[in-house]
Amino acid sequence: MRDLNDYKDQYLLNNPFEPHLVKYRRNNILKYIDNYQSESILEIGCGSQPLFEYLDFFKKFVVVEPIKKFTDIALGFAKNHKLNNSIKIINQLFEGKTENISDFDFIVCAGLLHEINDPLELVQALYEVADENSIVHVNVPNAFSFHRLLGVEAGIIKDVKEKSHFQRRFQVNRIFSMDDLQELVKSVGFEIIDSGYIAFKPFTHDQMQQLLDKNILNEQLIDALAEMVKYCPKYGSEIYLNLKKTI
Numbered sequence: 001m002r003d004l005n006d007y008k009d010q011y012l013l014n015n016p017f018e019p020h021l022v023k024y025r026r027n028n029i030l031k032y033i034d035n036y037q038s039e040s041i042l043e044i045g046c047g048s049q050p051l052f053e054y055l056d057f058f059k060k061f062v063v064v065e066p067i068k069k070f071t072d073i074a075l076g077f078a079k080n081h082k083l084n085n086s087i088k089i090i091n092q093l094f095e096g097k098t099e100n101i102s103d104f105d106f107i108v109c110a111g112l113l114h115e116i117n118d119p120l121e122l123v124q125a126l127y128e129v130a131d132e133n134s135i136v137h138v139n140v141p142n143a144f145s146f147h148r149l150l151g152v153e154a155g156i157i158k159d160v161k162e163k164s165h166f167q168r169r170f171q172v173n174r175i176f177s178m179d180d181l182q183e184l185v186k187s188v189g190f191e192i193i194d195s196g197y198i199a200f201k202p203f204t205h206d207q208m209q210q211l212l213d214k215n216i217l218n219e220q221l222i223d224a225l226a227e228m229v230k231y232c233p234k235y236g237s238e239i240y241l242n243l244k245k246t247i
């Protein structure tokens with residue numbers, strides 16, 4: 001079972017380079033919210049940066065977040081948001097507790113499926129809360145990220161699905177390839193309408209942070225590296241799917 005308190009501490013205090021991945025992940029999500037003209041949004045797990053902070057229009061935004069510290073952070077942001085009356089923050093696990101959560105254009109489950117003990121249970125819950133008009137966005141790290149392939153070639157890990165020290169620290173339960181993720185969502189009845197890769201990252205989080213700290217790379221080059229995913233997409237750091245419920 002996941003230790004959510006330890007996860008919270010690691011996320012807030014011992015998480016090098018992750019803010020960059022959060023930014024790239026978020027920008028991709030915001031692009032699709034805009035593309036699909038979504039007005040009612042559900043975010044499963046907001047961490048320390050709820051997505052509504054980066055939106056200036058919606059009719060309804062609900063966050064379901066099990067960690068009290070992150071819930072409190074989200075409540076603070078919501079209080080100062082111009083659309084605060086349209087925001088609801090729920091402090092609970094999402095899996096198996098969806099009966100009072102419904103009617104969303106866009107449902108976000110980013111950076112979560114790989115961490116939990118039973119990803120199938122969460123995907124089933126996403127299917128239950130979606131309706132025929134919902135877009136469901138899921139995102140996880142990529143087993144075939146360039147940095148993991150480099151780790152195999154260097155003998156640091158034996159294969160791309162072996163957990164790194166960083167992933168063990170963050171209680172990662174499973175490492176997905178694109179095929180794995182697609183198979184999982186299809187197993188409950190989802191149809192895949194978009195798929196892709198996010199952020200080329202040639203080295204581990206710790207190594208990327210060291211390159212920044214030592215001024216070997218600057219923010220401009222880090223962002224440019226991330227954009228290189230367009231030239232070698234299958235080796236991107238993360239993978240995503242946009243899904244619709246089959247009726």
